[in-house]
Amino acid sequence: MLLDSRRLGFNMNWPDLSMSGYGFYVWGSYIFSLVLIVWEVVSLKQRKKALTQQQSSNTVPASVLRGSANETTS
Amino acid sequence: MNLYKYASPATFYPLAGKMIPFFAITSAILFAAGLYWGFFIAPTDFQQKDAYRIIFIHVPAAWMAMLLYVLMAAYAGIGWAFNARLSSMMASAIAPTGTLFTLISLVTGALWGKPTWGTYWVWDARMTSTLILFFLFIGFISLQSAIDDPRRADRAGAVLALVGVINVPIIYFSVQWWNTLHQGATIRMLGKPTIAAPMLTALLIMLAACWLYSVAVVLIRLRCIILEREQNASRFAEVGV
Numbered sequence: 001m002l003l004d005s006r007r008l009g010f011n012m013n014w015p016d017l018s019m020s021g022y023g024f025y026v027w028g029s030y031i032f033s034l035v036l037i038v039w040e041v042v043s044l045k046q047r048k049k050a051l052t053q054q055q056s057s058n059t060v061p062a063s064v065l066r067g068s069a070n071e072t073t074s
Numbered sequence: 075m076n077l078y079k080y081a082s083p084a085t086f087y088p089l090a091g092k093m094i095p096f097f098a099i100t101s102a103i104l105f106a107a108g109l110y111w112g113f114f115i116a117p118t119d120f121q122q123k124d125a126y127r128i129i130f131i132h133v134p135a136a137w138m139a140m141l142l143y144v145l146m147a148a149y150a151g152i153g154w155a156f157n158a159r160l161s162s163m164m165a166s167a168i169a170p171t172g173t174l175f176t177l178i179s180l181v182t183g184a185l186w187g188k189p190t191w192g193t194y195w196v197w198d199a200r201m202t203s204t205l206i207l208f209f210l211f212i213g214f215i216s217l218q219s220a221i222d223d224p225r226r227a228d229r230a231g232a233v234l235a236l237v238g239v240i241n242v243p244i245i246y247f248s249v250q251w252w253n254t255l256h257q258g259a260t261i262r263m264l265g266k267p268t269i270a271a272p273m274l275t276a277l278l279i280m281l282a283a284c285w286l287y288s289v290a291v292v293l294i295r296l297r298c299i300i301l302e303r304e305q306n307a308s309r310f311a312e313v314g315v
Contacts, residue, residue, distance in 0.1 A: 015127075019123075019125065019127065020118065020125065022124055022125035025125055025185045025186065025188060025189050026124060026125060026127050026128055026185075029128045029132065029181070029182040029185045029186070032178070032181050032182070032185075033131050033135070033178045033182065036177065036178060040170070040171070040174055040291060041291065044291060044294045044295055044298065047295075048297070048298055051298055051301045055301065
């Protein structure tokens with residue numbers, strides 16, 4: 001075997017999909033977390049897309065505004 | 075090199091854009107590695123069996139929730155004290171991700187509680203203070219959304235965030251101060267951890283993944299907030315992005 005886990009200093013165990021009978025709780029936790037993370041990423045992408053579309057309709061040239069781009073505080 | 079120039083939203087915007095891919099890709103790799111380590115290498119616990127594997131998402135989420143609250147309050151405080159717009163925007167960008175991790179922590183904690191304690195929820199000190207943290211995040215977001223003027227919204231949010239910081243040490247020390255159902259700390263700043271090395275490795279990889287994920291999404295949201303708040307959004311697209 002090319003990649004022997006015991007040579008690397010650990011034992012690789014195939015997990016029991018039923019999680020010793022606790023599958024609902026374990027997989028439920030990971031699926032819930034995954035759904036929230038995916039939702040956050042997708043909603044951010046949609047927000048960015050909407051802003052980009054809004055931006056493209058804005059016709060103020062950057063060269064006009066560049067002078068005020070280095071302000072630090074309001 | 076003048077680092078202060080990055081305190082300007084217009085200057086920080088392109089820098090954030092360059093940093094996002096690094097944090098996002100590294101986070102995805104670490105999530106894969108952490109889950110692999112947690113499910114394939116970490117052994118089954120002799121007492122909790124495989125139910126303990128919830129730890130690899132529950133604990134990093136709980137740590138991130140507390141850390142993000144402290145960061146949010148610090149940025150909000152700096153923004154309020156020094157009238158620094160970028161700091162206030164950063165606080166607004168952190169809040170939804172902090173809420174998300176607090177919710178993950180509460181739900182995965184409840185799902186872990188049922189097989190180990192026999193109940194999804196008890197009004198235990200650790201769980202109640204974490205629920206208060208969730209309400210503080212929601213309150214911060216709601217307060218900022220309710221005020222039309224962004225500067226007034228930032229100031230009001232900063233007051234709430236700074237007052238709420240007191241809840242973070244309460245969450246952390248609740249298991250020592252009160253006799254709670256929640257188990258004590260298995261990883262300590264001083265002293266050896268009371269957790270097996272393969273489990274600890276998976277936990278730390280997942281913590282790093284959650285941390286890098288948070289940085290990536292906060293930077294993406296910060297860029298959106300900068301665009302939304304600046305009246306002439308087009309300059310950020312055209313000036314060196």
